[in-house]
Amino acid sequence: MVSITETFENLDYEKRKRILNAALKEFADNGYDRASTNQIVKNAGIGKGMLFYYFKNKRELYYYLANYSMDITIKDYFAKFNENEPDFIERLKQSSKIKMHFFAEHPNVFQFLGTFFLIADDQLPEDLKEKYHKLTEIGYKKLYQDIDYSLFREGIDVEKAFQLIQWAIEGYQQDLKKRLQGKVFSTIDLKPYWDEFYEYLDVLKKSFYK
Amino acid sequence: MVSITETFENLDYEKRKRILNAALKEFADNGYDRASTNQIVKNAGIGKGMLFYYFKNKRELYYYLANYSMDITIKDYFAKFNENEPDFIERLKQSSKIKMHFFAEHPNVFQFLGTFFLIADDQLPEDLKEKYHKLTEIGYKKLYQDIDYSLFREGIDVEKAFQLIQWAIEGYQQDLKKRLQGKVFSTIDLKPYWDEFYEYLDVLKKSFYK
DNA sequence: CTCTTATTGACCATAGTGGTCTAAGGTGTT
């Protein structure tokens, strides 16, 4: 007697990867409702029947992916944070590096989570909801805990400065994403983009810090 | 001999509005491919045949909406800009006010353009492509022309500062949009949100300006 | 040889697609 997803987890690495990636991508690209199980099996190179042999139905598959993605995030994103950096902008710089590594290694997970975080919460089962909330809490701490407020100029609302800086950086990242659209990530020389990014960080430091 | 969309434009205001809004919303919510002409006629309260009586096909309808939306943008957004304000942040503040007015008055156009700007360019017919480029160019000028660079601190890259400030403000707007999600816009007291927004602008000024 | 597990893809009912066409109603002009 073997549980339904256990069968899936006993699959050899390569095949499991193929299925996970096909499914993550399909959900990331189309959202839950519009994601097609037919497309998933096609891209994974398995028969239709197998998907429903490994997973009870579409919903369960989605939950499995959400769980899987969050586990990876903890392991390959949060675990690598250095919380001893007291400089907020430096911490964001570090965060960006880790994020980029994460994207390079798990692009489909990255994209999937991007859409997942937008919808999450409502109809998720309890355990996933809890995991999701724990994740956001950890993320919050990793970013904001033990930041040195005294680096900022006098007389400004530091909490608001945090937000503004973060929004600005997210703006840069989105802009970059748009500029790199269509190019094959692994063929890009990232150096000039990092340099450009650091220049932006420099402007932020010169402006927000004493 | 009457052109096909002229028939549409001779419709009484109320009915034309209903059709436009239903169509704009459908495309905004689902993107071109997934937008359903069946849904549009249903929400507009007209028979299926009429839509294809007014518009040759789905594509032409979409183009018509794009054109219509850009016309409104010029009339009710760009025309209201005051380009004599030399303070960049003040100009963005002004822009936000106009944008909010625009949204209150043409919510469906606003949403439609949001998605339109993301895809635009590729397969658009020449005339629309040109209009679109003209629009972005005007928008650029309205924001950046005749800004007083001397307000910014010494030794920083002002162009980069522009970007960062803009990204930060867009971040705030997105965040606000998420917080207000689900609420009926017309019932919201906007005052506290404007106050909050001004506080953010204050932080930006204190940080980026001398 | 048998029992269990793994695998496939044809198949199902259902729902939705953009677009057409017929038949009718309305309006105005002779």
Next chain:
DNA sequence: AACACCTTAGACCACTATGGTCAATAAGAG
């Protein structure tokens, strides 16, 4: 009243796609 023309609705079309099932096998284990 008769004709022409414009406007309207929605049944209908061929087509595509959906999530999920199932019977038929193949592979492996003992």
